[in-house]
Amino acid sequence: MNISKTKRVSLVDQVISQMEALIESGEWPVGDRIAPELELMEQFDVSRNTLREAIRSLVHAGLLQTKQGSGTFVCSASVLGVALHRRIQQSNLLETLEVRHALEREAAQLAATRRSKEDIKQLQIHLSTCQEAAKSKNHQAYAEADIQLHKAIAVATHNHLLIDLYDHMTEALHESVHHLVENNSCLEIHLQIHHQLVQAIISQDSQQAMEAVNSYMTQLKTDTGKLS
Amino acid sequence: MNISKTKRVSLVDQVISQMEALIESGEWPVGDRIAPELELMEQFDVSRNTLREAIRSLVHAGLLQTKQGSGTFVCSASVLGVALHRRIQQSNLLETLEVRHALEREAAQLAATRRSKEDIKQLQIHLSTCQEAAKSKNHQAYAEADIQLHKAIAVATHNHLLIDLYDHMTEALHESVHHLVENNSCLEIHLQIHHQLVQAIISQDSQQAMEAVNSYMTQLKTDTGKLS
DNA sequence: GGTTATTTGTTCGTATGTATC
DNA sequence: AGATACATACGAACAAATAAC
Numbered sequence: 303m304n305i306s307k308t309k310r311v312s313l314v315d316q317v318i319s320q321m322e323a324l325i326e327s328g329e330w331p332v333g334d335r336i337a338p339e340l341e342l343m344e345q346f347d348v349s350r351n352t353l354r355e356a357i358r359s360l361v362h363a364g365l366l367q368t369k370q371g372s373g374t375f376v377c378s379a380s381v382l383g384v385a386l387h388r389r390i391q392q393s394n395l396l397e398t399l400e401v402r403h404a405l406e407r408e409a410a411q412l413a414a415t416r417r418s419k420e421d422i423k424q425l426q427i428h429l430s431t432c433q434e435a436a437k438s439k440n441h442q443a444y445a446e447a448d449i450q451l452h453k454a455i456a457v458a459t460h461n462h463l464l465i466d467l468y469d470h471m472t473e474a475l476h477e478s479v480h481h482l483v484e485n486n487s488c489l490e491i492h493l494q495i496h497h498q499l500v501q502a503i504i505s506q507d508s509q510q511a512m513e514a515v516n517s518y519m520t521q522l523k524t525d526t527g528k529l530s
Numbered sequence: 531m532n533i534s535k536t537k538r539v540s541l542v543d544q545v546i547s548q549m550e551a552l553i554e555s556g557e558w559p560v561g562d563r564i565a566p567e568l569e570l571m572e573q574f575d576v577s578r579n580t581l582r583e584a585i586r587s588l589v590h591a592g593l594l595q596t597k598q599g600s601g602t603f604v605c606s607a608s609v610l611g612v613a614l615h616r617r618i619q620q621s622n623l624l625e626t627l628e629v630r631h632a633l634e635r636e637a638a639q640l641a642a643t644r645r646s647k648e649d650i651k652q653l654q655i656h657l658s659t660c661q662e663a664a665k666s667k668n669h670q671a672y673a674e675a676d677i678q679l680h681k682a683i684a685v686a687t688h689n690h691l692l693i694d695l696y697d698h699m700t701e702a703l704h705e706s707v708h709h710l711v712e713n714n715s716c717l718e719i720h721l722q723i724h725h726q727l728v729q730a731i732i733s734q735d736s737q738q739a740m741e742a743v744n745s746y747m748t749q750l751k752t753d754t755g756k757l758s
Numbered sequence: 759g760g761t762t763a764t765t766t767g768t769t770c771g772t773a774t775g776t777a778t779c
Numbered sequence: 780a781g782a783t784a785c786a787t788a789c790g791a792a793c794a795a796a797t798a799a800c
Contacts (some may be wrong), residue, residue, distance in 0.1 A: 310775095312787070314586060338765055345608050349789045351579050356768090357585040358542060362587035363609070370766045371797030385613040393691040404636030408628060463621040464629050540795090564787060577769045582786090598786040663773030705761070 317346050319530055325365055325379055330461035337372040353473070364388075367416035383470040390474040395526050398475060400506060403519040405468050406452070410515045413458035418488070421458035425500050428454050432496060436489040445480045451496065458503065482525050545574050545584035552591055553604055554683070560606040567602075611698040618702040623754050626703060631747040633696050634680070638743045641686035642736035645756060651687035651729050656682050660724060664717040672717055673708045679724060686731065710753050720749070 324330045337345070343353050357374060358368040364384030367377045378384050390398050413421070428451035435444035449472055456468040472479070495518045502510035550557045565573070571581050585602060588594040592607035641649070656679035663672035677700055682697040695739055700707070723746045728739035 314787090319588060333649050340765085351582075351790090352788065354579070354585050358583040359587045359590035362546060362591060368766065369797080370795065371764075373765065373797090381615040382617050385610040387771095388692065389608075389610045389691065397689045398690040399697060400636060400640065400687075401633075402687050403691075404632040405629075408632030408637070412628065459628075461625045461627040463617065464632075466617065517680060542767085568785090579770090580768060596775080596786065598775070599784075601777095601785065 307319065313352050314355045314359070317353060318359055320346070321356060321360055322365070322381070325360075325376055328379070330376050332376050334492050335375050369475075380437050380466075380470065382466065383473065386467075386470045387474040390427050390471070395478055398471075398478075399519065399523055399526060402471055402475065403515070405456075405464065407512055407515045409456045409464060409468060409510040410503065411425065411508040412461060412464070413455050414503045414506050416421060416460050416513045417503055418460075421454070422504050425451070425453045425458065425503065429496065429500050430494055436493045439489070441489070442480075446467060448492075448496070449476075449479065451500075451513040455499075455503065459467060482522060492518075495521075532754075534734040539643045541580050541585045542587070545576060545585055548574070549584060549588055550593065553606060558644075560604050563601040563603050567709060574661075588738050608694075608698070610694065611701065614695075614698045615702040618699070623706055624751065626699075626706075627751055627754060628745065629700055630703065631743070632701065633692065634747060635740055635743045636740040637684045637687050637732065639695060640692070641683050641703060642731045642739045643684040644688050645731055646688075647733050649682070650732050652682045653679070653686065653741050654729065657724065657728050658705060660721055667717070668707075669717070676720075676724070677704075677707065679728075682732065683727075700711075708751060 319507055321330075325332075330336055336342070339350055339353055339357075343350055346353060354469065357368065359367060361368055361374075363381055364387075365378055365381065366374055368374045417425075428447060431447040432444060435441075435447050452472065453469060456465045459465065495514055499511055499514035499518070502508070502514055546649055549558075555558075558564055564570070567578060567581055567585075571578055574581060574639065576743055580630075585594060585596065591609045592612040593604070594602055595605045596602045656675060659675040660672060660679055663669075663675050679751075680700065684693045687693065723742055727742035728745070730736075730742055
């Protein structure tokens with residue numbers, strides 16, 4: 303048997319890992335206040351300084367938020383989400399759309415080959431929500447339904463890494479996409495392309511699905527160009 | 531004029547910001563040891579615990595690394611890289627390859643439209659390095675050159691977000707890809723596809739570039755299937 | 759509105775484990 | 780082996796912001 307060196311994990315790192323697990327598992331729900339330092343000291347059996355170093359790290363990572371006199375609150379469940387969000391805000395919209403295009407195209411293709419009956423059901427539900435929003439010319443509601451539809455496509459790939467990345471990406475793009483969709487005067491064309499996309503996924507035509515994504519993203523990119 | 535509430539930035543956050551700036555500006559070069567805690571306490575004029583909370587945050591973010599008894603060193607990994615690395619290790623290889631496929635395909639297309647003369651030069655250099663490694667049947671060297679070639683393709687897109695994501699992704703996949711390429715008995719086919727890919731990018735044929743990526747990734751995925 | 763209790767922010771002191779010379 | 784430099788960890792205390800009564 304191989305003999306490996308024993309790892310000495312610092313107390314701070316142990317506390318950090320446990321806290322991350324508690325947050326990601328939802329045991330410490332987003333928005334909730336966590337126990338005060340004195341209690342956590344007992345729970346983890348560490349000194350205040352050690353505990354504070356752990357908390358500080360998670361604050362800097364974007365998972366926690368501290369308010370003097372009030373407490374410490376959970377503000378995000380995913381390290382990746384926060385990191386992606388920060389990185390995306392540093393780059394311009396076109397760069398981000400190109401990356402999104404890559405994910406979107408892959409998602410459409412995979413969804414077309416792997417979609418289950420349940421996936422199809424979800425796609426149709428969200429598509430009809432889009433249609434209703436378009437009919438009533440409610441741009442706000444349309445933007446929201448559009449995001450949900452795209453998330454459903456990602457889910458239909460059954461690739462959890464892709465789903466995660468796509469989710470965090472759309473979240474980071476949330477405001478920009480809203481802005482774009484809301485300023486898009488012609489929802490009908492937009493909707494029609496999405497109708498084609500969903501149909502292609504249902505009939506397992508990955509080539510058609512990819513083309514629909516391409517035309518959809520091309521429109522988004524030109525819209526972006528107009529604004530800037 | 532708008533009157534905004536005054537922000538009370540905690541000492542720890544101030545220290546963190548300054549340290550990040552020092553590292554990014556290169557004033558604290560990567561690999562160097564930073565001053566010991568006692569000196570830093572004087573420089574920033576904060577107590578030991580405050581300083582340690584700041585250092586701990588940057589350690590967790592991947593910018594610093596501490597070695598007890600030795601000192602604290604700059605190791606400049608980005609937050610995104612660490613987060614992606616962790617997330618990728620949680621998912622299986624096929625999932626990761628599919629996401630990589632998405633990025634790779636987009637990169638090839640964009641590189642074909644945007645590559646500069648300097649980009650072409652770099653591509654040819656790395657391609658010839660691959661060829662030499664293939665001739666001498668040095669699988670280890672081939673895997674390394676292969677990674678460099680793909681990075682060069684990403685650079686040719688001039689999309690910094692895509693470059694970043696791709697870099698972090700290949701880094702997280704480093705061992706797996708090495709393993710795959712080294713076990714690939716037939717380097718010639720692999721090399722030939724890459725030759726086509728580079729040629730397509732140089733002649734600005736994005737369709738051809740995309741197809742080359744597709745056949746390359748298909749081979750990778752089937753190789754993965756054989757192993758598992 | 760003011761007082762008090764709670765909670766985080768910051769500092770100092772001390773002891774210990776570890777690496778380097 | 781010893782000495783020095785450094786990070787790790789604990790404990791106690793006070794300041795500042797907030798919440799509750």
